[in-house]
Amino acid sequence: MRTLVIIGAGPRGTGLLERLAANAAELLPTGQRLHIHLVDPHPPGGGRIWRERQSPLLRMNSMAEDVTMFTDESSAIEGPIRPGPSLAQWAADQPSFPPYRPVADPALRAELARLAPTDFATRRAQSAYLDWVFRRAVAELPAPVTLTVHRESALALAGPADGPQRVTLTSGRELMADQVVLTLGHLGSAPDERHAATAAFARRHGRYHLPPAFSSEAELAAVAPGEQLILRGFGLAFVDLVALFTEGRGGRFAYRPDGSAIYHPSGREPVLHVGSRRGVPYHSKTDYRLQGPPAPLPRYFGPATVEELLNRPGPLELRRDAWPLMAKEIGFGYYHELFHAHPERTTLPWAAFLADYDRYGWYQPELAALVERAVPQVADRLDFERLDHPLAGLRFADPEQLQQHLRQYIRADADRRADPAYSADLGAFLALLSLYGQLPRLLAAGRLTARSIAGELDGWWHGFFSFLASGPPGFRLRELLALSEAGVVRFLGADLSVTEDEANGTFVASSPSLPGHRVRATALIEAYLPRHSLQRTEDQVLAQLLRAGRLAEEVVVDPDFTHRSGLLTTDPADGRVLDPALGGAPHPRRLALGPHTNARAFAAFARPRTNAPAFRQNDAAARALLRALAASGPAGSPTTGERMAAGLTTARP
Structure with missing residues (x-):
């Protein structure tokens, strides 16, 4: 019997479980038994952030049709693709997606019944979807794999790199494991x-x-x-x-x-x-679909471009080296939609515009002249500086003048994001999402300077992306x-x-x-979410491991600058925790996935057909775990009698 402990049962832990179920038939030896312990005081699926028991006033910031937990044809993964319904598809026809279980809460059941694909669901509705995703993942575990859910917290993790790992729970119970994964989700930190x-x-x-x-x-x-x-x-x-x-x-x-x-x-x-x-x-989310054909992304910031960047000599900076290509990619998505869906507002054929657009860099005056010639209306041109700093240089004589200006600004933004005539904004948004498929590789190569990671990647870029795309x-x-x-x-x-x-x-x-x-x-x-800080983390396992010197904060050092990100350092290939006691080498029995790590893939669920980085990480980690479990000796697992005595249940939907 092999044993795996997953600490954290929210969307990230659930997504990992789905990938374990998908890959187990290939990578677990025939007849090999595996027992998985899932540890979280909150209900599995939703976890802490997406639990059902929260105010029905709190909404998602994505349309129901844009939320999925499943891989699809866009997913560049080594394991098998297992398609599944989006939130909207599941809500519309729950009985057709096994394992079916009626939602108990009448108000939530009524919301799901009337949920349209373009609605912004409550977080409670997403909790119901995640509960079903969890139960489906459990149902798809092959017969030699069983699961126990522990509705409590983990306090400590110990054990030698070449031997069983011991996870201590708040009840005092200890779980012995061959492999341990920390899928802790969004974590709080003590005030700085x-x-x-x-x-x-x-x-x-x-x-x-x-x-x-x-x-x-x-x-x-x-x-x-x-x-x-x-x-x-x-x-x-x-x-x-x-x-x-x-x-x-x-x-x-x-x-x-x-x-x-x-x-x-x-x-x-x-x-x-x-x-x-x-x-x-x-900026608010758009509540319409593309009016023209999807842009063929990526074009200017794809794998080949990232490879070219990494082959350049010397250190790289995000704003200097990558952003001009990223901006051009966003512009491509924007203008592709404008020219195809609203050609009456352009003066050139798309092919002619694209031929010149290909030739020029984002900051070349020739590109600005091309856009000015081809797109007569200023409101139809993409201007990142105007978008990023809408109040720059403006001074108001009195508070009421400022109130009036902001009301006009907010009204114009809400109107534009609701009007399909401006669907080019959605084209830009989709191109913006595509950039996240390439950034992890650029970061993992270790070529960005410490100052660039601090001020440009973790600072400006994250804020700019959220401002434009996460409203x-x-x-x-x-x-x-x-x-x-x-x-x-x-x-x-x-x-x-x-x-x-x-x-x-x-x-x-x-x-x-x-x-x-x-x-x-x-x-x-x-009024903003806490940024994770390993030194001030509220998670007891991370704090205990940090005190023991068994994990490290990401620290990037240049001759003139040091950046401490507050994130847990892991191997980008599969999420293995880098252990200072092993000389900074990946720990063979411990992994970590999620926003508390330096992988920087925050969303545990994604928009369909976007080759989501989190799904790629989950698949790579699941395959690494299964290979390690297939090769390791058993660490021990609770017998049926021990589980019954402890009041635990083996989960089956």
Whole structure:
């Protein structure tokens, strides 16, 4: 009997289990028995972030037809492709996808019954889908493979590199394993020095402060009705918090015939003052499909291009060396859709435009002249600088002028993202997604400078991608407009600064968008998700291994710069943990997958037909695990009697 322990039963652990089931017939010797222990205090499938028990106000930021947990014909993997339904397909016809089990909650069952492919489902709906994906993966495990689910946390991991691994659970139970995988998902971290100092200020003055946190778990009741509250951050965490502070406190939205929203306050809302570096919300997701044929991606930033980059002498920088090609790829997706779906707004045939587009670099003036000649309307041209810095250089005479400007900006964005006439934006989005298929290889080669990884990859690029591609559904922006018109939300501007006034115990917000203007508040929320820090991780296993010197934070060093990413260092080939006690070599019995690792593939589920990096990682890890398990000696596993005595269950759907 071989034994595998997977710590973390959310989408990443579930995706790994699906790949284990898909590859087991090929890689496990005939008759070889394997027992898998799945450890997580939260329900398997959804895990912590996507558990069913959370507010129904919290939504996904992808349409239901754009969410899948399954490989397809686009997946560049070594293992077998096992297609499966998207969230939308599963919700529309659940009985046809075994193993079928009716959703117990009536409200959730009703939502799934009316879910359209282009709807933005609640996170509870995604939880139901992930529960089914988990049960399907278990059902597809071949007969010699069994599974036990442990609804508790892991505390520690120990064992020699050449021998059995011991996983200690909160109950005191110990699991012996041949292989262990850490699929821990998104993790919290203890506040850093800056946030700890702000928390100390809040305690001294009896004020409310929330450091970066998961919105669904935040304790918000201490913020009083009518209290002045600063929200620092304008992304998805902000969107969730606004929903919880408004509809979550009894307010409601109504809609006019033209689709605009009106907000009816309950009187229990705080006053929400919001600002950020850009000073505007993330661009909303489009709620239409391509109007023309899909662009043949990649064209300018594919495997051959990355190979050429890696063959260049000397260190590489993302903005200098890769971004011009990445930008051109995004432009290709954008203009391909514009020319094919809306040719009346162009002056050249597509073939003629493309021939010249191929010839010029992204920053060459000849390319700008080509676009100006072929695309007469400025609104139809792709301008990254304008998109990335919409308030740059703008100064407003008074707060009301800023409110009016932001309302116009948000209304225009919501209208554009709902209008198929601007479907070129979706073409750009799809090209943007394609870049993630190539970036892991560029990073894994170790050629990017430390400064570039810190400031350009983990800094600018991640923020720019999220701003353009990871925004909320369009209706959230229309709700934001209504909240602004009702006076519940007030905009602060770009390059937000928040200081602390010890004299009167208030937080003070200011922005160069409003010179000389200050907003005082008695509550402050850092409205963004926590970034993982291995040194401050809340996960007990990672903390224990770090203290024992058995894992390492990713540290990239150049002669003039050192970057500590906070991420766990793994082998990019298969996710093996690099162990300092083994001289930095991959640990033969320990793997880690997910956003807490330096693989940097955050989404555990993906848009169909995008060759998702996470699926490629899961497949490579599953095959490495199965090969190792086939070659290793047994570490021991619980007998049936031991499982019954411990109150455990072997999972079968």
